[in-house]
Amino acid sequence: xxxxxxxxxxxxxxxxxxxxxxxxxxxxxxxxxPDILRSVSEKHETNVAEINILLMEYLGLQSILxxxxxxxxxxxxxxxxxxxxxxxxxxxxxxxxxxxxxTAKNDNxxxxxxxxxxxxxxxxxxxxxxxxxxSAIAGTxxxxxxTNPDADVEISPFKIPxxxxxxxxxxxxxxxxxxxxxxxxxxxRYDSLGNVEGYDHWIYDGTNEYTFTSLGTAALxxxxxxxxxxxxxxxxxxxxxxxxxxxxxxxxxxVLGLLDALNKSISDRLNAIEQTVGAILxxxxxxxxxxxxxxxxxxxxxxxxxxxxxxxxxxxxxSPELSQEDAQITESAINEYIDLxxxxxxxxxxxxxxxxxEAVFMRDGFQDLELVARAKERPxxxxxxxxxxxxxxxxxxxxxxxxxxxxxxxxxxxxVTNISSKAQAAINLTKSGILDPEDTIKLLGITDQPxxxxxxxxxxxxxxxxxRAKEKEQSDSANENSNEPLGADE
Numbered sequence: 001x002x003x004x005x006x007x008x009x010x011x012x013x014x015x016x017x018x019x020x021x022x023x024x025x026x027x028x029x030x031x032x033x034p035d036i037l038r039s040v041s042e043k044h045e046t047n048v049a050e051i052n053i054l055l056m057e058y059l060g061l062q063s064i065l066x067x068x069x070x071x072x073x074x075x076x077x078x079x080x081x082x083x084x085x086x087x088x089x090x091x092x093x094x095x096x097x098x099x100x101x102x103t104a105k106n107d108n109x110x111x112x113x114x115x116x117x118x119x120x121x122x123x124x125x126x127x128x129x130x131x132x133x134x135s136a137i138a139g140t141x142x143x144x145x146x147t148n149p150d151a152d153v154e155i156s157p158f159k160i161p162x163x164x165x166x167x168x169x170x171x172x173x174x175x176x177x178x179x180x181x182x183x184x185x186x187x188x189r190y191d192s193l194g195n196v197e198g199y200d201h202w203i204y205d206g207t208n209e210y211t212f213t214s215l216g217t218a219a220l221x222x223x224x225x226x227x228x229x230x231x232x233x234x235x236x237x238x239x240x241x242x243x244x245x246x247x248x249x250x251x252x253x254x255v256l257g258l259l260d261a262l263n264k265s266i267s268d269r270l271n272a273i274e275q276t277v278g279a280i281l282x283x284x285x286x287x288x289x290x291x292x293x294x295x296x297x298x299x300x301x302x303x304x305x306x307x308x309x310x311x312x313x314x315x316x317x318x319s320p321e322l323s324q325e326d327a328q329i330t331e332s333a334i335n336e337y338i339d340l341x342x343x344x345x346x347x348x349x350x351x352x353x354x355x356x357x358e359a360v361f362m363r364d365g366f367q368d369l370e371l372v373a374r375a376k377e378r379p380x381x382x383x384x385x386x387x388x389x390x391x392x393x394x395x396x397x398x399x400x401x402x403x404x405x406x407x408x409x410x411x412x413x414x415x416v417t418n419i420s421s422k423a424q425a426a427i428n429l430t431k432s433g434i435l436d437p438e439d440t441i442k443l444l445g446i447t448d449q450p451x452x453x454x455x456x457x458x459x460x461x462x463x464x465x466x467x468r469a470k471e472k473e474q475s476d477s478a479n480e481n482s483n484e485p486l487g488a489d490e
Contacts, residue, residue: 013054013256015247016047016139020174025181028205033212034224036182037203040171041221048166051138054250055166057084057259058137064263069271077270081262083335084252087342091251092132094413095373099125100384103408103449111402115395118156130162131242135376139248142168143383144185145238145390147397157398158391163239167219170241181205183239186219198222206236233397234390242383245375255338262334269327343372370413377411384409412445422446 019040023032056062060082069076102119104112127143134141142163151157163185170183184203191197198215199222209232216222232238244250252259339346345366385404392404422444429440437457441450 013050013253015249015253016050017043018178018248019043019169019171020178021171021181022174023181024173025206028182030210030226030229033182033203033210036171037184037220037224040169041218044169044220045218051166054137054139054253057252057256058082058088060085062263063260064267067264067267075271075274077267077274079263079267079270081259081266083259083262083338087252087255087338087344088133088136090344090369091342091372091376092129092136094369095376095380095411096125096128096132098412100128100380101410101412101449102388103410103451105406105408107451111395111400112407114400115391115402115407118158118391118395121154121156122158122160124160127160127162132376132380134162134165135242135244135380136251138165139244139250139253140165141242141244142170142183143240143242143387145234145240145387145394146232147394151398157400158394160387160391168239169220170237170239180237180239180241183237185239186214189213204232204238207231207233234393236386236390238390240383240386240390243379245379251342251372255341258334258338258341262331262338265327265331265334269324269331272324272327340368343368345369373413381409381411410449412447419446 021036021039023036028036060080062080062082062084064080065078067076067078102112102115131141131143142165144159144161144163146159148154148157148159167187168183168185171181172178173181182203182205184201186199186201188196189198189200198213199219201210201212201214201224203210203212209230210226211228212224212226214220214222214224336346338344345368388404388407388409392402395402426440426444429435429443430437435443436454438450438454441447441453447453
């Protein structure tokens with residue numbers, strides 16, 4: 001990976017390309033795998049190169065740092081305004097700020113608490129954030145699901161590590177269903193001097209794990225040596241791809257040109273200021289009549305000149321003429337375009353509208369960010385359902401059977417945004433009697449466990465009614481005793 005981007009690196013990015021093969025799963029074995037990998041090697045290397053470009057942009061190693069100037073080379077400010085990192089931080093934090101959770105679709109699903117306990121043990125929410133970051137930066141991310149090799153000493157029977165998309169791939173069938181045929185992970189292989197000489201590969205089809213080593217710089221096109229094979233018993237390819245969208249485009253990828261333009265604009269503004277401060281002093285038809293020459297002028301801050309006999313004597317600075325006001329207008333426009341394309345809320349103060357929760361949400365652009373999150377949610381949930389299928393198979397092997405089709409993947413955002421309006425809506429829906437309380441809670445989106453919340457609310461109401469009835473009974477009894485006439489027992 002290069003240390004800094006060049007200006008041409010970011011010109012033609014348009015999403016990562018899927019790896020396709022016309023082979024069938026029946027033809028996949030240790031002998032055919034090297035040829036399959038070679039057939040997709042070039043496209044994989046292109047994807048890796050593009051991911052490296054996007055990662056460098058995110059890390060701040062942007063093309064402005066390589067810019068040189070033909071004139072005034074001593075003044076060359078190279079300023080990186082890392083809005084790429086801001087875009088990723090806001091979009092991923094908004095989308096995955098609350099943990100993804102799993103809930104049962106009905107009351108008959110067993111072992112849901114065990115599943116959520118296992119996911120918590122595996123720090124699923126932290127790993128989701130890793131997946132979300134990679135997907136937002138690179139346009140795609142990968143998760144491996146495997147049986148926990150330390151299941152005898154750890155609670156969870158499975159592992160769900162996040163994979164580096166630069167060293168992970170999934171090869172899909174070119175048929176209309178596009179099912180995964182093969183997937184793999186590789187890592188650098190070092191010689192005795194610490195130099196990379198090749199790669200170690202872990203490759204999976206629907207039934208087996210194959211291990212290979214390869215030599216050469218091309219990870220999938222090198223000379224491969226088979227080293228082992230064993231069944232994984234999961235029934236399908238255990239590496240799951242989390243695409244950011246249909247075309248695997250990163251969140252800031254469409255605005256790379258605007259990000260470069262913003263860096264150049266701010267760098268040029270600072271160059272202009274610096275050149276103005278250090279402007280060249282020009283003497284027209286005159287010469288300095290000072291002891292010490294220019295050094296004396298700099299020390300005293302004054303100058304005395306003598307005319308050469310012409311009337312056009314002039315002393316002036318030669319400095320670049322750059323309107324800071326015009327430059328600010330340009331930068332504001334660039335930032336606004338970046339916000340519009342990426343759906344990121346703007347910090348720019350906007351007039352009009354109220355300051356209620358809903359008004360601020362709409363006025364400041366958070367509605368656009370919500371649309372971005374909804375677009376991400378569909379492919380993310382699709383990948384999560386694949387993960388649940390794999391996890392369910394592992395759990396059943398360890399005696400905790402669970403039906404993946406009965407599990408609801410829940411993404412909840414904005415739990416308390418506009419809570420007053422949500423509370424009023426809940427009151428109105430409850431009074432109308434047209435919805436079950438669980439459906440009302442689910443509609444409001446204030447929890448990812450609406451059934452449990454509805455059950456707790458029902459138990460609370462029943463306990464409160466019983467308490468009130470008991471208090472009323474005690475109050476009535478006390479009133480009856482106080483109303484009895486004195487000496488009535490005599």
